[in-house]
Amino acid sequence: MHVVVPFDAAAPKTRLAPLLDDSERHALASCMLGDVLDAVTSTHESVSTVDVLATAPLDDDNDHHGQDHADVGVTVDDRPLTDAVNDVVTDTLPDEPLAVVMADLGLATPSALTRLYGTAGDVVLVPGRGVGTNALVVRTPAFRVDFHGTSYLDHRLAAERVGASVETVDSFRLATDVDEPADLVEAFVHGGPRTVDWLTERFELTVDDEEGRVTLDRR
Amino acid sequence: MHVVVPFDAAAPKTRLAPLLDDSERHALASCMLGDVLDAVTSTHESVSTVDVLATAPLDDDNDHHGQDHADVGVTVDDRPLTDAVNDVVTDTLPDEPLAVVMADLGLATPSALTRLYGTAGDVVLVPGRGVGTNALVVRTPAFRVDFHGTSYLDHRLAAERVGASVETVDSFRLATDVDEPADLVEAFVHGGPRTVDWLTERFELTVDDEEGRVTLDRR
Helix, strand or coil, X not given: CEEEEEECCCCCCHHHCCCCCHHHHHHHHHHHHHHHHHHHHCCCCCCCEEEEEECCCCCCCCCHHHHHCCCEEEEECCCCHHHHHHHHHHHHCCCCCXXXXXXXXXXXXXXHHHHHHCCCCCEEEEEEHHHEEEEEEECCCCXXXXXXXXXXXXXXXXXXXXXXXXXXXXXXXXXXXCCCHHHHHHHHHHCCHHHHHHHHHHEEEEECCCCCCEEEEEC | CEEEXXXXXXXXXXXXCCCCCHHHHHHHHHHXXXXXXXXXXXXXXXXXXXXXXXXXXXXXXXXXXXXXCCCCXXXXXXXXXXXXHHHHHHHHCCCCCEEEECCCCCCCCHHHHHHHHHCCXXXXXXXXXXXXXXXXXXXXXXXXXXXXXXXXXXXXXXXXXXXXXXXXXXXXXXXXXXXXXXXXXXXXXXXXXXXXXXXXHHEEEEECCCCCCEEEEEC
């Protein structure tokens, strides 16, 4: 299986702006990319090649890729995500299956990804919060992705239109893309080592005594 | 395995007040309870008895329990959740394992619950969004629950203190308790039949064209 990890290297995680400044958003996005690549490359059996699909060249300063993932390729493609990924679908299928794993899945683990790769189906979808698609496996060349809006529902319809079977993977870790400030709580508690280290240096958990709600606050 | 489903029959889902009035919150909570009980009672093999642990007597008007779940008991206990559940722990263990499944898991399915019941461990935790514990299995009489605040982390510590092994179940469906307006999007798309019917009568999905974010709006 070829695995592609789309990564917005140009303007990552803009919806975290209420909590993180621009350089922090770049740094956290890079930590999450590193953790995702760790998880992806730890599931050797079914994975043949791994490629980061980046919107811009990766920055040397916070390039966890270059340090630890010498076996991972990088392709720069500044087009919209849907167009870039569909070119990868065309290039990969039918020679081998393709997995797409978003770079902001800071809670991804090898075992969650192994469940994804191991689920049979022409198209295997991992629904994310907000009706998105956080990861998928494509085993039929007729399928095309469309990541805008309600992509989970749209991908189901797109698979149906080309007669492809659809399965889903029920994973909290893969359903949690770190997009908004509330998602940082999940990354703080359940994230990979780079992500957790970066967050715990700057933030701490606070429990609201009345409601028992948990938030992340600056140290 | 004995399964207990805690249900706030008195003032359910107060954090949905921005979107739903009081009677709507009661109705939706009752739909979710019905869907959860459907899922719980569909996993026959390992489940011996099912009991709703309610803070007040169930209302006849929207009592999905009475209509469809004649084999499900109801216990009324108006104490805080932690105290009420710990009494159930004491009453159930060590005779048989206990599963606690919250009544607001509107996305619960038999297969997600089967994964929970089938996971070995003295204590099996299902982390929920916001560091909560949405479901758990207890197989050791020494363990006590504490549902306030960061209960997922607290339950890990509590298990460690009594020398109990801990496992977790990675499930988006069980991690999604329907607490806040944003969670209703998940229930709308992935929820059980009662929950989806109730929501689709009143709401529709809207995609913000610029950001592609998805919200639920009144029809």
